[in-house]
Amino acid sequence: MIEIVxxxxxxxxxxxxxxxxxxLMELLRDHDLEVEAVCGGxxxxxxxxxxxxxxxxxxxxxxxxxxxxxxxLSDHFDDRLSRLSCQLTASPQLHGLQLTIAPED
Amino acid sequence: MTxxxxxxxxxxxxQRALAHFQKRTTDQAADVLAxxxxxxxxxxQYQREVERIFRQLPIALxxxxxxxxxxxxxxxxxxxxxxxxxxxxxxxxRAFLNVCRHRGSPLCKPGSGKRRTFSCPYHxxxxxxxxxxxxxxxxxxxxxxxxxxxxxxxxxxxxxxxLLWGALTPGVHFDIDDWLGDFAPELQTLDLGSxxxxxxxxxxxxxxxxTMDGYLEVxxxxxxxxxxxxxxxxxxxxxxxxxxxxxRMTFGRRSIGTLADxxxxxxxxxxxxxxxxxxxxxxxxxxxxxxxxxxxxxxxxPTPDITITRQSVLAAEPPTSDAAIQATEAFSAMVLQAVQDxxxxxxxxxxxxxxxxxxxxxxxxxxxxxxxHYHRNIARFxxxxxxxxx
Numbered sequence: 296m297i298e299i300v301x302x303x304x305x306x307x308x309x310x311x312x313x314x315x316x317x318x319l320m321e322l323l324r325d326h327d328l329e330v331e332a333v334c335g336g337x338x339x340x341x342x343x344x345x346x347x348x349x350x351x352x353x354x355x356x357x358x359x360x361x362x363x364x365x366x367x368l369s370d371h372f373d374d375r376l377s378r379l380s381c382q383l384t385a386s387p388q389l390h391g392l393q394l395t396i397a398p399e400d
Numbered sequence: 401m402t403x404x405x406x407x408x409x410x411x412x413x414x415q416r417a418l419a420h421f422q423k424r425t426t427d428q429a430a431d432v433l434a435x436x437x438x439x440x441x442x443x444x445q446y447q448r449e450v451e452r453i454f455r456q457l458p459i460a461l462x463x464x465x466x467x468x469x470x471x472x473x474x475x476x477x478x479x480x481x482x483x484x485x486x487x488x489x490x491x492x493x494r495a496f497l498n499v500c501r502h503r504g505s506p507l508c509k510p511g512s513g514k515r516r517t518f519s520c521p522y523h524x525x526x527x528x529x530x531x532x533x534x535x536x537x538x539x540x541x542x543x544x545x546x547x548x549x550x551x552x553x554x555x556x557x558x559x560x561x562x563l564l565w566g567a568l569t570p571g572v573h574f575d576i577d578d579w580l581g582d583f584a585p586e587l588q589t590l591d592l593g594s595x596x597x598x599x600x601x602x603x604x605x606x607x608x609x610x611t612m613d614g615y616l617e618v619x620x621x622x623x624x625x626x627x628x629x630x631x632x633x634x635x636x637x638x639x640x641x642x643x644x645x646x647x648r649m650t651f652g653r654r655s656i657g658t659l660a661d662x663x664x665x666x667x668x669x670x671x672x673x674x675x676x677x678x679x680x681x682x683x684x685x686x687x688x689x690x691x692x693x694x695x696x697x698x699x700x701x702p703t704p705d706i707t708i709t710r711q712s713v714l715a716a717e718p719p720t721s722d723a724a725i726q727a728t729e730a731f732s733a734m735v736l737q738a739v740q741d742x743x744x745x746x747x748x749x750x751x752x753x754x755x756x757x758x759x760x761x762x763x764x765x766x767x768x769x770x771x772x773h774y775h776r777n778i779a780r781f782x783x784x785x786x787x788x789x790x
Contacts, residue, residue, distance in 0.1 A: 334524035337537040341517050341526070361535055368489070368516045368528065370470075400471055400516045 297385045301345075302395040303328050313385035319345075319394075320381035329396050336381040341365035346376040348393035355383060371397045406589060410669035416639045417652040417673050418659050427640045429769035434761040439775070440609050441754055446704040450608075452782055453681050454479040455568040458579045460683035460697055461485060461557070462564040463712060464593045467493050471516045471529050475508035476710075479699050481568040484508055484552070488530040489516065495557035495566040496531050501550040518552075527552050560584050562592030563683075573786075580679075583643035587677055590687060592695070595714040598728050603709040603740050606747030608700040609775075610754075611707045614743045615676075615684045615696065616770040618651050624746055628738040633674055640769050645680035645777040647770050678770065680777055691716035692731040696739070705751045711739065 297313045301323060313322050320343040323330045334340035338361060347355065358366075358378060366377045377397070383389075420426050438445060459479075466474050467487035474485045475498050484498035484507060498507050500520040507518050507527070517534060519526040524537040531552040536542055556574030557566040561584055567574045577584065605611045614620065622635030632653055639650035651674045659672055677685040684696040693714040701707050713735065719728045764771045 333519040333521075334526065334537065337524040339524040339526040339535045339537050340519035342515070342519075365517065365526070365535065368534075370516070400514065 297387060297390045299385065299389070300391070300393045301326075301328055302393075304396055304398060315386055317385040318381060319383040319385060320379070322385065323380055323396070329399075330380060332381065334381075338362055338365070338379060338382055341368060341379060343380040344369055344371065344397035345378055345380045345394045346371075346373060346397055347378055348395075349376070351389075351392050351394075352376060352378075354388065358382075369397065370400050407669075410673070411664060411667055413639055413650045413675075414656070414659060414667060414669035414673050415664075417637065417650055417656055420637050420639065421634065421652055421656045422660065426636055426638045426767050427769055428766040429772045430766070432766055433764040433772045433775065435764060435775055436761055437754070437759050440607060440762065441704055443704060446608075446700075449778060449782060450479060450700045453778060454700055455481065456572050457681065457781065458556075458565050458567050458574055458576055459681060460563050460679050461495060461566045462697070463597065463695060463714075464493070464559050464562045464564060465595060465597050465714075466512065466712075467564070469514070472512070472514045473508065473518075473529075474512045475506075475510050477510065477699070477708075479568055480702060482506055483555070483566075483568070484518075485557070485564060485566075486518075486529050486531070488528075490530065492530075493557060493559050493564055494531060495555040495564075496552040497555065497570070499553070500525055501533065501552070502536075507552070561587035561590070562594070563587070563679075579644075580646070581644050583646040583677075583679065586643060586648060587679070587685070590677065590685060590693070592685070592693075592714070595693060595716060596718040598713045598715045598719070599732055600710065600712045601736070603711055603736075603744065605698075605707045605709050605739075605744045606751045607705045607754075608698070608707050610747045610750050611698055611709070611744070612681075612774060613764075613768075613771050614747065615698070616647070616649070616678060616774055617768040618649070619765065619767055620746075621651075624742050625738055628734050628742060636767060638767070638770070639673075640773075642773060645773075645781075647678045647680075647773060649676040649678065649770055650674070651676070678774075680774065686735075690727065690731070692728060694735045705754075709739070711735070 299311045299313050302308050311326055320332050320336050324332055331342035333342045362379050362382055366372050470489045472487050476483055482498040484496045487493050500507050502525050505520050505522040507520055516529055517526050526535045528534050533547045533550045553570050555566050558576040565576050618638050619636050621630040621633050634652040637652045641648045653672050656672045675687055682698045686694040695712040697710040699708045713732045715728045719725045
């Protein structure tokens with residue numbers, strides 16, 4: 296089991312159990328965290344925005360150009376923290392990853 | 401217009417209303433107008449008129465306060481056109497056709513909200529809050545397209561006097577300042593951009609002209625509105641001013657006669673008159689004493705016998721105290737009753753017998769000059785007259 300620690304918009308921390316290969320947007324959505332994910336995970340709509348805990352950001356696969364472009368439209372974009380959760384996949388290396396659901400735009 | 405000029409103008413309106421009250425008169429048109437019944441019933445004429453009057457001329461699409469910040473949007477059907485209004489991150493309000501450029505799915509469901517990107521529910525093509533096509537899902541597999549040419553189709557749109565104006569045909573001539581003329585500063589006195597939007601509702605109603613006629617005369621107030629707004633206004637007393645196709649109606653309140661006993665310098669005109677601003681062809685703004693305001697937008701339905709009225713109830717301040725909430729709720733309930741249960745019940749009655757053959761014409765009296773003006777402007781624009789005409 297891979298543990299992902301998510302902080303929701305009410306600042307509640309929740310530990311979520313994931314399997315290797317799980318899509319993080321789907322994981323958050325399945326646990327009723329507030330990711331809208333209008334496009335269903337196509338890296339298209341930018342409504343599954345999360346802020347990655349500092350220590351973890353650089354350990355993720357690099358952010359794509361389109362992902363960056365979409366994220367930069369958000370009022371809460373942080374170049375050093377922002378990711379689209381649909382572009383992230385759970386893996387043993389990410390056990391203990393901490394993230395926060397970005398505030399609503 | 402300075403505050404002093406406005407005070408003087410309101411005093412003049414009160415004088416005109418008081419004079420009518422004392423003489424039992426009203427502003428009048430030169431003659432009775434006989435409007436052929438086909439103007440209300442003929443399907444072909446109706447479709448031509450809706451196309452010209454509602455889709456090619458500027459109309460009021462909404463209130464500025466309906467788009468309170470960057471990314472706020474409003475999706476609705478307007479005269480058969482799928483409309484998406486969005487305030488972009490540059491703070492500019494824009495109007496688009498609410499249709500994806502891929503294979504034509506509506507982008508947003510009817511309603512309002514706030515978002516920075518707009519993703520199509522069909523294949524997730526995503527547009528910015530300024531209408532640009534941002535991303536195409538699996539673009540590498542889709543094939544070559546020029547995304548710069550595939551932004552949402554934009555409609556002419558401008559904000560004036562706290563209202564969102566637009567035209568429902570892409571690329572059609574649109575000069576909002578010319579269209580509004582002197583009506584713009586007049587509307588500006590209402591300061592609609594600073595009100596609080598208390599509630600909104602869409603009311604199904606009778607046909608376009610049956611509905612609009614009722615918004616443009618006070619002849620029916622005693623007979624129809626005895627339980628509601630008629631208690632506050634004098635039936636059949638109208639002071640009318642015209643601004644091209646647009647009009648300002650001044651009604652007398654029941655207290656108007658008391659002004660005769662006061663020196664003019666002490667008059668508080670707005671306690672004794674009521675103003676209705678009518679923007680051709682679909683807007684009515686009714687400011688009521690006590691910090692409440694009713695904005696009505698009338699949209700023609702698919703056939704000559706149906707309209708949808710978008711009714712917006714505004715409060716000068718967001719009501720917070722129990723008393724303020726109660727007063728706003730009472731106002732909202734009163735205007736709903738007056739329109740839905742009084743005006744539109746009469747209108748539904750008219751629609752139910754309009755094909756009975758009783759009338760070859762509807763008669764619009766000399767005491768209904770604003771209704772006459774509205775019908776004459778329809779005729780003028782249908783005849784190809786493009787001037788706004790002052």
